[in-house]
Amino acid sequence: MNEADPETKTTFRRVLLKISGEALMGDQGYGLHPPTVQRIAQEVKSVHDLGVEICMVIGGGNIFRGLQGSAQGMERTTADYMGMLATVMNALAMQSALEGLGAYCRVISAIRMDEVAEPYIRRRAVRHLEKKRICIFAAGTGNPYFTTDTAATLRANEMNCEAIFKGTKVDGVYDKDPHKFDDAVRYDTVSYDDVLAKRLGVMDASAIALARENNLPIIVFSLDEPGGLRGILAGKGTYTTVR
Template sequence: MSADGETKTTYKRVLLKISGEALMGTQGYGLHPPTVDRIAKEVKSVHDLGVEICMVIGGGNIFRGLAGAAQGMERTTADYMGMLATVMNALGMQAALEALNVNTRVISAIPMDQVCEPYIRRRAVRHLEKKRVCIFAAGTGNPYFTTDTAATLRANEMGCEAIFKGTKVDGVYDKDPKKFDDAKRYDTVSYDEVLQKNLGVMDASAIALARDNNKPIIVFSLDEPGGFRGILAGEGTYTRVQG
């Protein structure tokens, strides 16, 4: 925060990754409109700073491919169903953002022209340059890859300076802080340590891709009002995953 009270940030382009579960609020399933609206306002507050924003939203509030496969469904089919769930979440977030007068594009790795755009990298970059929020849906378009990996892939393709992962806790801990009172939070942690200790920030493929491209991951609590904007200004509590 500057002396005149204006929030300053050094980031020009970032990717926000949130889980599908973050959109269901206190419900056990689906989209909770007041929660979607609250997150949209968080995104708008950062957009108002002039930051170019990409988003990737999971689909676990509607359908999770791994869970479907665990119940006997063929894994490829289950993963495609999970990808379609992310499109539904992306459209819900788009509606909330555009209600706040934030121009938004949903860009799907699986073509479905009547509801969203197909993924074309140069076109997506142009949308960002025009200050439109780009929500990347349907993961990578391939089964066996999570939305964490999709987020890291798109962050690299779009030239984002960092990946911001909004979670239920304010960073990365050595063990589950909801179960263990003596859990310790990391201020910074290396990619290799995340992999070696299985800290659960993102899946191994996503962490390895971020490491290989030196893309920092900032883990913070999305439940904290004003948290996203504050973290971009270097305030608040968070963990930075880096080399």
């Protein structure tokens, strides 16, 4: 983590933002909610304007979730590929919103579909970030049986990000669901091992293990808090750090 730059007032140089597909559907039960996509895009743009190099991974659960398809009798590999395609749709929606705000943005897919997205080439993606373009990594890792949590941790390591910022519905990691239990306690910091042992649900086990092996902190914050991401990058706000 770098010292705070007096001009940008941020302690981070390059980060990865991980959000779920469900975060894009607002109060709807399915699909994309354009005002919500626009609000998140504005948040990302405000961080980018601080001089932070930012990349993103967006889930696809608002359109299709592979595990649910598999549970309903669909062959798992096919279901997971369908889920990957859903993440591409979300990435294109976010790209459109960001470009509408004047940000330069690239969608980079782990599955080749050259007409709509760039193929994932690590050095090219790093160069995009160096040129201050926002990169949205889509289609997970390109492999079935891996979640977008794992894809986010993999890409964050490959891009040499200083942290993963995970936007959720709550302002950090709790010992139990704060929506169900009034006595739920929020952690300021929590170890990777405790997240795994206590099944705190930050990310799946593969993602947590990969972050632990590479000493990559995960910062969990509320995506519903206006200006929350920008505030945390400036050293303010409420969040939990997994490290």
